[in-house]
Amino acid sequence: MSQLDVLIVGAGPTGLVLALWLQKQGVNVRIIDKASGPATNSRALVVHARILELYRQIDLADELLSHGYKLPATNVWVDGHQRAHIPLREFGIEMTPYPFILSIPQDEHERILERRLNSHGIFVERRTSLKNFVNGELGVVATLVNEDTGIESTCESAYIVGCDGAHSVVRHGIGAKYEGDTYVPLFYIADLEAEEQESPFFNGEAHLTFVDDTFNLIVPYAQERRIRLIGTTIPRTNEPEADQSDHPEITFEDVLPDIKKASKLEIKQVNWFSTYRSHHRIAEKFRSNRAFLVGDAAHIHSPVGGQGMNTGIMDAINLAWKLATVVKQPSIGEGARNQLLDSYESERRSFALSVVGATDHGFKTITTPGFLPHILRAWIIPYIVPLVTKIQSVRSEIFRRGSQLVCCYRGSPISRCIGNGGTVQSGDRLPWAKTEDSDNFSSLSGISWQAHVYGDEQPALTEWCKGKNVQLHVFEWDQRHAQIGLRKDATYLLRPDHYIAGVFEGEEVEAQLEEYLSSHEFCINA
Incomplete structure (x- = not known):
């Protein structure tokens, strides 16, 4: 139908990875994004071992490592007192060439991916959005809109992939329900720099702090005195706000007293601050004929464990070789083509369900008010977890699950x-x-x-x-x-x-x- 093989909607990490992997396999791609440029701030910060393993395929792992920071340890604080210190360096030993947690801001990660894509002559078409598309038997006809001029154009492609986030036009286009809910607590995230004086929270290690029914997660990157701070505010009402697209206006000064109470941070500069609602949702299907969903368009979850972006990148790599196979083999039978492409949904949706379930359980554990959750936060996590993580088999299992090495496709129709x-x-x-x-x-x-x-x-x-x-x-x-x-x-x-x-x-x-x-x-x- 068209010389264009795949139209990619969305140029976040998942869309960029998909474009890179398809281009590497000789597939003709076009990638569009509604934004005027790459993100200047971001929520995702952690890149796990499985992603680094796969990045070796196109010689990306070493470049990411050169810009990232290996987290040496994490600490747990309760009501301003340090309760646990957990070394992280040996968790993944003998399991992977990358036995650590790499900290690198998503915006820097995206710039690395986009530079590599540009080096192959492919450039993101900015300020271009998808209005709608026809998902035909022989191909896809998409209507695109220039956000600056309002001018519409038509794009024909063999396939379309929605990497366009939680409000995905592609997901709406295939009529996939986005099942799940919105968390009640309001999240905030900040990029901070420390004062020159010594602070236990700017020591190059991660910190998890609990005070009342809120938490702060402090993750360093690039250098010891630069951190990403994630936290929650105590909800003003007991009623969920799942149907609200907006949230109360909150400034950094509003949450600073809570931050000080939890961590006594001495802050030199706030580079940026943002608030957002977090969700746990998963699309009822990841494929409809020639349209596919990848990343946040298909699933979204709490930031616990840093799983969201990593899961989306693995979606993209899983789908890329399957699309490349059917594009490069036009004579493949319809049954075989559908079996291969259907395996994307069967393999990735199953894994996404397990990740969403695990992160939802973890988030509720650290944020739900009540006596039993308080016992977990104040006693079980600070005292029991450090003891059991001294056992190598326990460390290995925690790393295997957190780093997504646990992901497998046993029972897949193509295994x-x-x-x-x-x-x-x-x-x-x-x-x-x-x-x-x-x-x-x-x-x-x-x-x-x-x-x-x-x-x-x-x-x-x-x-x-x-x-x-x-x-x-x-x-x-x-x-x-x-x-x-x-x-x-x-x-x-x-x-x-x-x-x-x-x-x-x-x-x-x-x-x-x-x-x-x-x-x-x-x-x-x-």
Whole structure:
């Protein structure tokens, strides 16, 4: 229908990542955004390990690390008294090349992404909004509006992806309900600089403070005396304000007494201050024919754990290789095309539901008034959590969940397991295996299918991979591989997002691989 493959609506982190990953795979994209420029302030601050792992695909991880700050520890304060100090440096040890929490403001993150996109000749079309679109069988016809002149234009594309946030025009266009609610407490967020004198809250570590029924989260970035402060105000009424689009006008001076009470911050400068309502919602569907929802357009949750932006970026990477596959293989059958594209919703919506549920539970735990929540905040979190986090297995599990390493797609319609793959199964993230001789993640550069064997490969497998232009990486068997759940001599077929598509072992592995591909009717590395 059109030479344009994908129209991306929204140029936040999810839209920019989607454009980068599609461009890298040879897909023709156009990206628009209603705003006049990149965000100058932002709520999201944390980039988790799984995102950094995936950023290695296009050589972005090191650049992000050079602009970010690794959080060394977090502290818990109750009524102005320090109750706990929890080191963070060792939480993810032996699980990932990035065993830490990286702090980098979303606006700086966006600038890095956009610069990289510009280097490939793709530029965000600013002050351009989506008015509506027709979601046809053969393609999408979108009506765009220039926000400065009001002039309308038509854009034809094969697919449209809504990365346009909580008020998504694409979501409204496909008629997807946005199910959930709005939190009663009003959030505020500020970018602060410290006075020169020493302060325990400007020591380069994170701080979580509880006073009455409010909390402050202090996260440093760039340097010790620059912090992002997130907090809540005590609601003026017990009635939820879920249907209100506005909220009371509150200034930094209004909340400063509460901040002082919680943390005794000595503030040199307030660079910016903003208030907002937080929601926990998820769209009833992520796909309708040729239209897709990604990021906040599909799901939105409280800032607890810094999961929102990270979840959206993983949406974008999951969808990108699937769109690239069907765009580059126009002869693919309708059934196979729909199976592959439908797997985006089945894989990502399931994970989004779990994330929204977990962050909602966490937020209510730290903000709900009452006796039992107070006990949790005043005693369980400050005293019990530091004790249990001294156990390495507990630290590892907390990191695995918080960093989104836990995300897997077992049971996906495009996953396949033949034989006994060990504790690592199809749909899982490939576990990191660093031995004295090798690092299996060193092969995960580029966006392509590849096969891994830990032990000895069969000669026929080598020939099959050559014929399919699939990279084959063979690693000498090591006890470390067994410890993380890999099986000796098994073949692990990796998707372009480096999740395991299938585990194959036994005789005639190449025949099993061929059967996997034929059952899904799509080629790899086309």
